[in-house]
Amino acid sequence: xxxxxxxxxxxxxxxxxxxxxxxxxxxxxxxxxxxxxxxxxxxxxxxxxxxxxxxxxxxxxxxxxxxxxxxxxxxxxxxxxxxxxxxxxxxxxxxxxxxxxxxxxxxxxxxxxxxxxxxxxxxxxxxxxxxxxxxxxxxxxxxxxxxxxxxxxxxxxxxxxxxxxxxxxxxxxxxxxxxxxxxxxxxxxxxxxxxxxxxxxxxxxxxxxxxxxxxxxxxxxxxxxxxxxxxxxxxxxxxxxxxxxxxxxxxxxxxxxxxxxxxxxxxxxxxxxxxxxxxxxxxxxxxxxxxxxxxxxxxxxxxxxxxxxxxxxxxxxxxxxxxxxxxxxxxxxxxxxxxxxxxxxxxxxxxxxxxxxxxxxxxxxxxxxxxxxxxxxxxxxxxxxxxxxxxxxxxxxxxxxxxxxxxxxxxxxxxxxxxxxxxxxxxxxxxxxxxxxxxxxxxxxxxxxxxxxxxxxxxxxxxxxxxxxxxxxxxxxxxxxxxxxxxxxxxxxxxxxxxxxxxx
RNA sequence: GGGCGUGUAGCUCAAUGGUAGAGCAGUGGCCUUUUAAGCCAUUGGUUCAGGGUUCGAGCCCCUGCACGCUCACCA
Numbered sequence: 264x265x266x267x268x269x270x271x272x273x274x275x276x277x278x279x280x281x282x283x284x285x286x287x288x289x290x291x292x293x294x295x296x297x298x299x300x301x302x303x304x305x306x307x308x309x310x311x312x313x314x315x316x317x318x319x320x321x322x323x324x325x326x327x328x329x330x331x332x333x334x335x336x337x338x339x340x341x342x343x344x345x346x347x348x349x350x351x352x353x354x355x356x357x358x359x360x361x362x363x364x365x366x367x368x369x370x371x372x373x374x375x376x377x378x379x380x381x382x383x384x385x386x387x388x389x390x391x392x393x394x395x396x397x398x399x400x401x402x403x404x405x406x407x408x409x410x411x412x413x414x415x416x417x418x419x420x421x422x423x424x425x426x427x428x429x430x431x432x433x434x435x436x437x438x439x440x441x442x443x444x445x446x447x448x449x450x451x452x453x454x455x456x457x458x459x460x461x462x463x464x465x466x467x468x469x470x471x472x473x474x475x476x477x478x479x480x481x482x483x484x485x486x487x488x489x490x491x492x493x494x495x496x497x498x499x500x501x502x503x504x505x506x507x508x509x510x511x512x513x514x515x516x517x518x519x520x521x522x523x524x525x526x527x528x529x530x531x532x533x534x535x536x537x538x539x540x541x542x543x544x545x546x547x548x549x550x551x552x553x554x555x556x557x558x559x560x561x562x563x564x565x566x567x568x569x570x571x572x573x574x575x576x577x578x579x580x581x582x583x584x585x586x587x588x589x590x591x592x593x594x595x596x597x598x599x600x601x602x603x604x605x606x607x608x609x610x611x612x613x614x615x616x617x618x619x620x621x622x623x624x625x626x627x628x629x630x631x632x633x634x635x636x637x638x639x640x641x642x643x644x645x646x647x648x649x650x651x652x653x654x655x656x657x658x659x660x661x662x663x664x665x666x667x668x669x670x671x672x673x674x675x676x677x678x679x680x681x682x683x684x685x686x687x688x689x690x691x692x693x694x695x696x697x698x699x700x701x702x703x704x705x706x707x708x709x710x711x712x713x714x715x716x717x718x719x720x721x722x723x724x725x726x727x728x729x730x731x732x733x734x735x736x737x738x739x740x741x742x743x744x745x746x747x748x749x750x751x752x753x754x755x756x757x758x759x760x761x762x763x764x765x766x767x
Numbered sequence: 768g769g770g771c772g773u774g775u776a777g778c779u780c781a782a783u784g785g786u787a788g789a790g791c792a793g794u795g796g797c798c799u800u801u802u803a804a805g806c807c808a809u810u811g812g813u814u815c816a817g818g819g820u821u822c823g824a825g826c827c828c829c830u831g832c833a834c835g836c837u838c839a840c841c842a
Binding site: 267268269270272273327329330331332333334335336338347349351352353368369382383384386388402403404405406421422423424425426427429430438479480481482483525527528530531533630631634638654658659660661662674676686762763764 | 768774777778779791792793794797798799800801802803804805810811832833834835836837839840841842
């Protein structure tokens with residue numbers, strides 16, 4: 264390791280501690296309470312009028328030090344909160360005080376034993392009788408503490424540089440408590456989804472991440488290779504085709520929470536690997552799935568935020584069921600004046616778009632044009648939760664057709680805050696129809712679409728054994744977390760978002 | 768991949784083409800109830816990297832890298 268000057272000074276302190284017979288990285292600590300527990304104990308004793316001292320040993324990082332000659336104040340922080348330490352030469356002696364002054368730095372992990380009390384200004388604190396180093400920090404935490412300059416410019420920003428925050432998430436977490444809170448919320452959201460499905464008889468399963476054929480979504484995959492088997496494999500882009508095989512196997516309600524990998528561009532809402540929840544439910548259709556979706560998201564909001572009305576990007580959003588239901592046709596008609604039902608063929612739709620001054624992408628299918636209208640005009644207007652439903656067949660190869668409408672399938676997407684949150688449909692369970700869809704996608708591939716659905720023969724074999732009618736659902740956990748924590752980029756809800764290699 | 772922007776001390780930020788600075792942190796002092804303590808003194812720079820223009824470049828030009836925003840892409 265190469266050290267900066269600040270770091271060299273701390274390395275010298277390590278040597279000094281060792282020379283004095285003090286191990287700066289001891290194997291064990293004697294911590295008995297978190298800082299929050301210590302405070303609660305003391306408050307309880309106070310409330311009970313108890314005169315017995317509350318004795319604790321707490322541990323944490325040194326986050327502030329105010330050394331005032333014969334007495335020191337300091338704050339330590341652990342995962343539960345902060346606690347002020349009060350050190351006085353009367354109890355500790357001059358040698359210990361001097362060691363603390365000279366060898367202890369902000370960022371060090373220490374433990375302190377003593378009894379709880381209130382300072383004259385009323386802050387619950389620990390009157391320290393003994394302390395020891397638990398782990399010496401060499402690199403100073405990137406914490407800023409700006410001060411009043413000429414009666415103004417109070418800037419107490421901590422680490423804010425996004426690159427440093429993402430590359431050194433450990434440092435970001437260490438100095439920015441609100442970042443820690445985001446990831447606690449993320450965990451609560453996942454637990455809420457899991458509990459919600461478990462309570463409704465769903466079975467959590469795990470399916471292959473390394474897949475010989477990828478499918479279930481339109482995305483380019485990452486390719487890898489098994490050496491001994493001499494087998495090319497793909498990292499999964501969705502769980503869909505494996506989960507639906509399980510319905511053939513009489514596991515009626517299944518779900519998986521896990522990582523998908525898509526070899527595509529990164530953006531504020533895309534990361535090459537992201538977390539997805541998918542569930543499949545036998546004997547359900549997409550309307551049933553809509554009901555479950557709105558209940559599940561509202562439940563997650565309650566668990567994470569304590570309520571179903573949340574704020575996202577300044578918008579007050581009401582997640583309580585029922586959510587607005589809007590057919591894709593009506594939504595596009597309202598926002599563009601184009602009736603997609605009046606244009607069952609791509610040529611007519613493209614003409615209609617041109618007459619509105621739009622520039623339909625040459626060679627795009629009808630479904631892709633409709634998807635473009637949705638993304639450009641309708642999606643930004645969908646702030647309050649909305650189920651858009653009934654989608655073009657040609658962009659939905661795994662969804663079941665609507666009875667009596669060969670161009671449309673029973674599919675919906677849930678939109679909140681102008682962002683696609685989830686995607687679901689009545690699943691196609693007709694093996695002959697499914698084979699036909701794969702073949703149609705194959706034609707698209709031959710005309711240059713990289714994101715084709717490759718034919719999955721085994722999936723067709725599974726379906727040909729008989730697949731119960733079912734509804735299926737997929738939702739990005741990252742986007743759900745963004746929504747519930749009011750974060751506006753996916754990087755803020757990923758502990759270690761994907762970045763380019765660090766420069767030399 | 769395209770466009771725009773940013774890159775200066777550990778952190779947050781200044782600096783007309785003319786001596787690289789501030790606050791906090793650090794270091795040395797003073798201080799026995801502080802509160803993002805206070806006071807005195809002080810250290811710390813390959814200004815992202817490499818070229819170029821100029822008497823002189825943190826600043827202007829070129830190339831590269833990283834990050835941000837945005838467009839494209841995106842079942």
